[in-house]
Amino acid sequence: MHIHFIVVRTCDIEGCERKHHAKGLCGLHYRQLPENKLRQKEYESKPERKLYKKEYNSKPERKLWQKEYESKPETKLKRKERDSKPERKLWQKEYNSKPETKLRQKEYESKPETKLKRNQRNSKPENKLKKKEYNKQHPEIFLKSKQKLFKKLGKILGYPPKQIPMLYYSWAKTVKKILGNYCQVCGSIKQIEVHHIFHKVKYPLLSLNENNGIPLCKLCHLQADGKMLLV
Numbered sequence: 001m002h003i004h005f006i007v008v009r010t011c012d013i014e015g016c017e018r019k020h021h022a023k024g025l026c027g028l029h030y031r032q033l034p035e036n037k038l039r040q041k042e043y044e045s046k047p048e049r050k051l052y053k054k055e056y057n058s059k060p061e062r063k064l065w066q067k068e069y070e071s072k073p074e075t076k077l078k079r080k081e082r083d084s085k086p087e088r089k090l091w092q093k094e095y096n097s098k099p100e101t102k103l104r105q106k107e108y109e110s111k112p113e114t115k116l117k118r119n120q121r122n123s124k125p126e127n128k129l130k131k132k133e134y135n136k137q138h139p140e141i142f143l144k145s146k147q148k149l150f151k152k153l154g155k156i157l158g159y160p161p162k163q164i165p166m167l168y169y170s171w172a173k174t175v176k177k178i179l180g181n182y183c184q185v186c187g188s189i190k191q192i193e194v195h196h197i198f199h200k201v202k203y204p205l206l207s208l209n210e211n212n213g214i215p216l217c218k219l220c221h222l223q224a225d226g227k228m229l230l231v
Helices: 027-031 034-044 047-057 060-071 073-083 086-096 099-109 112-122 125-137 139-157 161-179 218-224
Strands: 020-022 192-196 213-217
Touching: 020 027, 027 034, 034 047, 047 060, 060 073, 073 086, 086 099, 099 112, 112 125, 125 139, 139 161, 161 192, 161 213, 192 218, 213 218
Parallel strands: none
Antiparallel strands: 192 213
16 A cells, blocks of 8 residues: 655745745745736736726625625724834825825815715714714814814915914904894803804805804804704
């Protein structure tokens, strides 16, 4: 009786037990060779390959599988561990600072469907609550966002960013002087704030116009901003 032993060749990389593919390497390490990476990049950049990938990823069963995979706890944990690595953070920073990445991001953000998706996501009660709690826990990030907004408005209006809060304070006092220091909806005289009729983010050039403001109490102001519904 003859016994035949089949020897399966493995990868030459120390600690890798995968099956041999080519040049003494397994499939994974073989694909990581510089010349193979370049060849793969050229192959992926072909229009027919991009079209095939787009059609494949748009299939309902593929989307469902992706959703199920992303919702798994082990997937979330893996991603968290990967993103916490210093080299990953450095790579992400370099990638985000590239001009072509910024341009691509700007184009994506300007699409109507992207804006609609963001508005739908932000309008959910659970997301509003999360945002409110996050702003309470991280006041420095909320302050930074406000500074960014004032900087943007300062460029449009032609004023230094430091002067913008004081200008809005003067604008609010002027509107109250013209229309009266009471709520124009319910007549209350407590906690009076001035509401922008045309929002300052969308219409910055009208943000300091005294005709673009109306005194409201805190509750009516929240209702006008769509942050609270009064019954």
